[in-house]
Amino acid sequence: MKNRLKILRAERDWSQADLAQRLDVSRQTINALETGKYDPSLPLAFKIARLFDLPIETIFQDEA
């Protein structure tokens, strides 16, 4: 699944570690999410959406 995490993070000038801390996950998790190798669970996706104050579907795009 594609996502705009890296762009959103860059807009706020946050490092992967900064975003990891705000979401209470490890930096590896952020990296796996940004590279699209790991899709988050619904709770984590909602948490990300709340943090960026955006609807989920504007952050994550289903390619199907």
Next chain:
Amino acid sequence: MSDDVAPASAFKKLGLFAAFILAIALSIWIGKQGGVWTYVGGLGTVAASLGFALLSNRLFRRETIRPPMRRYLLRFGVSMSAYVILLVTAVSLGRQGLADGSWGYLIALAPSVGVLGAIASIGFYLAEETDEFARTTLIHSLLWGTAGTLSVATIWGFLETFDKAPHVPTWAAVPVFAVFMGLAQALIARRYR
């Protein structure tokens, strides 16, 4: 590739690895001196492994260790230290012929306590880890460890049945599991890099 983490220099990586090998070799040498040094050497091996885990985390991941992982390393370290002490004690009592009779069961069972503690520490970590990705990758490596151990045990067991291999005690399953799990963790970490 991650974008904002500078790779640790090859020199530092090599240094850490060399220090770890050296610490293990030193521990084994100390342990071979016998008597109370067996405990010192055994505990040294545990300390070297934990030190390697902590330092490689700092060096390669450039990140402080999150509380669930810190608790896991602490529990695992305590369990393995207890294992070393109980194992060395049980073996030396056994050599003195004190493991005979019904009280001998206590001595024979003592080393397992440490290993069971180490297994339980993985369970506690899984229950306490709030990072779903860390949980998922750990579960993957645990499954690879299980598959590898069951495969090795099956193959070895049949070789043994047909007198094609020497007998191996079943406690060997734990180190075999650890090797497969460790390999899987390395490969999984590579996949998500």
